[in-house]
Amino acid sequence: MDWKIELVAIPVTDVDRAKAFYVDQVGFTADHDHQVNENLRFVQLTPPGSACSIVLGTGVTEMAPGSQKGVQIVIADADAARAHLLGNGVAASDVDDQPWGRFVFFADPDGNTWALQEIKYPA
Template sequence: MEMKLELVPVPVTDVDRAKEFYVRVGFNADHDQTVHPGLRFVQLTPPGSACSICLGLGLTEMEPGSLRGLQMVIADADAAREELLARGIEVSAVDDQPWGRFVYFSDPDGNTWSLQELVIPKLD
């Protein structure tokens, strides 16, 4: 059986503020539909990703800011950090670990993200 993760809800307090933030990070705004009062669906996709996030009203029971540790893979942690800084995003210094190089950021509600540059171990 094949399964593909395609959509992850991200709980936020202000949909417009969160949408603006994720677009500034570099996500593509795919959809923004108010189905009826109390139900709004906003879908955003990171460049190159097959999985999207959704924000909105009436989509999840999670508390805004409660999503921790969403992770995306990037080619270059230093370049990603510099690009996010240039876009006005608060981002951590590069965190070098044996299994990867990471940078971290949070959205306006406190949902946390890590960007991982994969590190291929050198064979001796």
């Protein structure tokens, strides 16, 4: 039996600001934006090439805004990913070289943090 992670909640204070950040600056695709009722807005965004999406909104999580730490995305090229982020006005760390990968870190406007990993495979 397969168990696939499909959706990760990202708690934010301002849904429109967060949606603009992830779509316009980071490069995620806007899949859905539905105001279900006055207490529930569901915004689903997907990183390019990912089978897993994120959800922002109102009424979708009980986590405090900014409390989602360390969501990780695998990328092909840490230098290119960092350049993309910086070129779109996102504060990103220097590339952190480790034996198991090359990492770039950034945060959204609420302080939710992300790690981008270029995986290093053994020779």
